Amino acid sequence: GSSDAGSNAATGSANAATGSANAATESASAGTTSSSSSGDMIKVGIINNDPNESGYRTANDKDMKNTFTEANGYEASFAYSLKNDEQITAAQKFIQDGVDYLLLSAADTAGWDSVLKDAQDAGIRVILFDRTIDADESLYEASIVSDMAKEGQTAVDWLKSQNLSEYNIIHLQGVMGSAAQQGRTGALDDAAANDGFNLVTQQTAEWNAEKAQQIVQSVIDAGTPFNVIYAENDDMAKGAVAALDKANISHGVGKDVIVMGFDCNKWALEELKAGNWNYDGQCNPFQASYIDDIIKKLENGETISEKTIIMDEKGFDATTITQEDVDNYGI
């Protein structure tokens, strides 16, 4: 995966829209004893994806590291893997190690039930960040995620607002099945069905710039006309642009091809500002402070009012972006 700051598209967004209907009345899973173990340090086990997969992930990991420090009263252990089964194994290990909280950004939405049940049995509280999972809500305390469907919708709405005479779109998808891919693809698929957008090609480049470059190259070689590149993350947009540059196809503000990406990497926003790209959708990786809040509340025996917290996110247009935006929102 990559920039797929994934949340489960379907349920996540529904909850989000209504501002989290489940005013979760201190779910049973919160455990009976809220007294933290031994008082001084709170032990957290953090399971994340490998930070070198993308700029998004690097920022996310840094944020976690900066928050869960000893100075803040935490004793944190980290485990990284892009593979779901390795993550599950790590979770089992943390459970045996007896951490107080398990913070989890799952590689895959599926397959987590039994581990989380084990955690619950062992009195360990679970907080999901970045990606939701396909498991019963009672199994975790909270989930702090992005709303991918909304991100996609914002982007597609922006695209509609460009009022092009025709829409011939190269659609570069992320790893199939990831929450980010599902959310961002969903919005575009709808538009293709309802607004007559033409998808010249719809291919997964698996968050991988090299693959994106080859896919776009292939479309160029075939001579099929297109005027939009909708890439589900910045890396793939970059790969696409590299192919365009090679073939002398102009792109950016007022040029032949509109380039769209997601994640708001700093370098991507700079491209935006330079007018080489047209749109970048934000995907906010800074969840640590929210988690910190929740843990503090739980430690004080308070209840969590919203089980699902949706991150605040925007979309940027090349024509309106400012240097400030680049500095503030670039990751």
Place this chain on the structure above:
Amino acid sequence: MSNEKKVEKGNKNFLSGLFRQQIFIPIAALIILAVFNLIADPSFFKITLGYNSAGDPVLSGYLMTILDYGSELAILAIGMTLVTAASGGQDISVGAAIAIAGSVILRVLCGTNSRPDTLQAPIIVAFLVACVVAMLFGAFNGALVAYFKIQPMVATLILYTAGRSIAAWINNNELPIVSDPTFSYFGGFIPGIPIPTPFFIAAVCVLVIFLVLKFTTLGLYTQSVGINENSSKLNGLNPTFIKFLTFVILGLCVAVAALIKVSRLSSINYSVIAKDIEMDAILAVALGGNSLSGGKFNMAASILGAYVIQFLTTTLYKFDVQSDALPAYKAVVVILLVVLSTPKVREWLSAFGKKLKQGKAVKEVG
């Protein structure tokens, strides 16, 4: 008696000779793929001359794409062939090693700033440093294989596991980006030259290796060591060192491939750069008809094998095969090609060729 001899000479006619030649396999594969494309859509072979964003002439078309994107694989196939020949095993760490070498290049170019306005060092310096580093890692693999006698696939599993982490470590997990346009020449075009640079780089590598094979005894030594280590030793060779050497050479190939890879996008993504390229490189060697258990090799066939793989990939992309389902189609084609090249089938083909020739000969006589 003399009659018999004549018949035997007749057997060695050009056609059946070709069928028996190792290089027949990749050539046949190329021809089959080409014919398939020709029938399916002749525009596959169209090459057009255009101008790129900087206004320089550029050739484009599927064939150029194949030459362009097949380059890294061809370069790796060179080193992989030697490693296979001498050690009878394969290096599965080349993808990870490319990540390391690429990371080093960017580290040297960018220094500690991940988005420098100017390059911190000349590109050639960065490249040379990467060569040294990649060769060191090659040497590490080589040492495990040659001196500790660990089987190559397992020995390189170590770097395969660690490589991408090391790459991330080198740049402290930053994702540096080079904005200097000259850096993108290596993976793109040099202004004024309409043929993609990677192809030139690959061509230079191929030329170099052929010169090396011609003017040194590398070929004989690696094959000899790969076939019979004991006997090579008694003939004054140092099998350990030769195995070691092939891994170092592969390291050099890795550095070159890494330069092209990072130059294509002027940046790096540690976890996906050159992903699974090791499998394709090994496949290239095998499609070239080389035995993966070492010994005799045919360099030209391996290099052609690399382009066969790229040809196949490009063809599949052209037909809009979903890229995550692409491996399934690739598998089917590869198996067909390999089955076609088994001795049994080739024997049959060669018999066919003989008949053809004899038929001709009879006609001529008549």
Place this chain on the structure above:
Amino acid sequence: MKNIHKSFPGVRALRGVDFHLNKGEIHALMGENGAGKSTLIKVLTGVYSKDEGQIFIDGNDKAVSIHSPQEAQKLGISTVYQEITLCPNLSVAENMYIGRSNKIYQNWKKMNEDADKILQNLDIPAKASQQLASCSIAVQQMVAIARAVDMDCKVLILDEPTSSLDEQEVTKLFGLMRDLKARGVGIIFVTHFLDQVYEVCDKITVMRDGSLVGEYAIKDLPRVQLVSKMLGKELDDLSDIKGEQPTEQKTENGEPLFETKDLCSDAGIKPFDFYIKKGEVNGFTGLLGSGRSECVRAIFGADRVIGGTVKKNGKQVKINKPLDAMRCGIGYLPEDRKRDGIVGDLSVRENIILALQVLRGFFHPISKAEANKFADEYIKLLDIKTASAETPIKSLSGGNQQKVILARWLLTHPEYLILDEPTRGIDVGTKVDIQKLVLKLASEGMSVTFISSETDEMLRTCSRLVVMRDRKVVGELSGEDLTQTKIMSTIAGGESKHE
């Protein structure tokens, strides 16, 4: 077997060969190297499929078809192939029993017990549970024989089983063969030792160049005729060589060319002293496993040298690895040709130039033209039977492979050539040729160390013999002392002339 044909790419190995074997007879199959003996046997046992011809068994009219060694075994044909064909990673007992029974389960205890019994009966110094790889070649050969003999067979085929055995073991083997013969088993016996043929065989079939020359009863075919039938020409009698032995006069003069002092390698030999003069032919003798090979390997630097010095022309030289030795002008033909000699997949040409190439160095490859010239020259000189110089060496017959290796070393023009069992698996004609060659080389000033398990061969060629026992040099014989009995008594420890 009737009218058997078999071709390999570029070679017609068998052309219409007929062969008859009766119950209870020992039938020798003779022919020079590359005559097609092994191929005939492999066709009979289903290793190769035949191009043409039929095989009949038990006097049945119906031809049987044999497609694999397994089927051959089922028909009661058990075989010991020329190169040892056992699995080194299995235990001795397993090697004896695997592939024979149809039972699904393997009863280890019983198998080991049975195997131990057989090993004991045959006096083979190995344990049933031992890994085969840890046995010496001779023992491995005996195990292969034990396996074949133990099978309840109608036909037993032995393809040069004696080439790596010493006399005692050969005697044991002959005893066995006679027993089996008495039980009505038909035995095909391939060997290059004429003595052995005349000792045990009833009939001889001679082959030449892939075709049948004829089948003869043993008494109708005296030795000299046999040889001429094999070679297709009259051979100057063996005794000729002895007559023209020119070595004596040369060895008298001069300093030693090479000289070792307290040389000792990590292969386990005791430190030894040794010298050789220019133009001298000497040899190491001793029983199997007495360390002859280890001695010469130490001189050549093939094993790690852990002590002692080597002097060339009185000046000390350092020999740590074979290349050092080669640079000093030493050549070494190893005893285990399959393991240490040939580079199987490479062509005959490449095998011939290999050592010279290494000497010339990494940056001076021998051009193709030059290599071809060398190859052709030596193929002619040594009369190597090969389809072409391009043929991979592994498809040559054993004896011809040996010649290629010899060519390899002759090409480097060594001052000192070490030949460890150069005549193993070589036909009589070639053996004589090689012995002559050795003497010729010596007369041209080359020093040669000649090791052979056949004492008379050594006596014929060497002017001085170093005797070894238990990995120690125990004596040295020359001149008048060079007789069978003297050698035997020295080996036995009668009179040690150790300096």
Place this chain on the structure above:
Amino acid sequence: MGKKLKNMTDTNLLLTITIVVFFVMYIGAIVFQGKGFLKPQTFFNILNANAALIILSCGMSLVMITGGIDISVGGVVALVSMSCAVYLDFGGGNVFVSMLLAVAIGLAFGIVQGFLVAYLDIQPFIVTLAGMFFARGMTTIVNTKPFNVANESFTALKETRVIVPGMGSVNKLGNYVNAYVEIGVIVALLVVILMFIMLRWTKMGRSFYAVGGNNQSALMLGINVKRTKFMSHLLCGLLAGIGGYVYFLHVGSGSASHASGMEMNAIASSIIGGTMLTGGVGNIIGTFFGVLSLSTIQNIVSSAGLDQAWWTGITIAAMLCLFLVVQSVVIARKKKMLQNK
């Protein structure tokens, strides 16, 4: 000691090394890291998480003993779990039939690959590499999205836990929690035992060793080399199918990214367990400990509290390296001893 070393077969020597290193490592982890390693459940979790890998590695060892390799097993696992998931969810299927489906898929791969390797004499690496590509590609063709299986009888089976008496521990809530293993572990242990017996006491098993040691010789010893190779691939495929189902049972979902790189883990485990890629040497018990060793390394690293992600990869690799070097040094020493008598 020295004499013992010399008399051991390579197979037994490597086995001993693996077992010794495993225990040293595990006890070291208990002593120096404490924490979870003190609880038996940690060990059972290693088993639970690796039941599938154990089964796959057994199959891998079989092929490796005959001198081959099979890198399709990871792909087969993904394909099996995806197919079974789709069948159970959309087909409204029956758990028993899903098991048959898994076995059938595994067998199909085994048979086709075995045929190509044994009877057409194509290099196993290529055949099974294509097999891997095919399985991975097919998985996404079957279904691209990962999803949990909701089928009730399947979930019931998945949740079934076999309690290990007397090994439980008290958790932080003060409750006694029983130690348990999943059903997959039982299957895995059965497979280990069966394969061990097969290799050691059956004709077929011994033929595997013979063919791996020297297939030319094996042929002349009257072994049907082709059939033996075919059987090894067939069994490996079958075990990949079973392993795939056990994996599926463990995670309860289908996904194209399942078991990615698992073939490498299987190969690594086999080798750590003393199986040689060159064939003829290997042991299933060793493979079993190989899997345990590999995952213990991973466990130690994951709870060592490394602060940077890259250390994970680097540390695992370093430990792997150490392991292999120890193995190689001991083998070299043995060879030396053999030479010196």
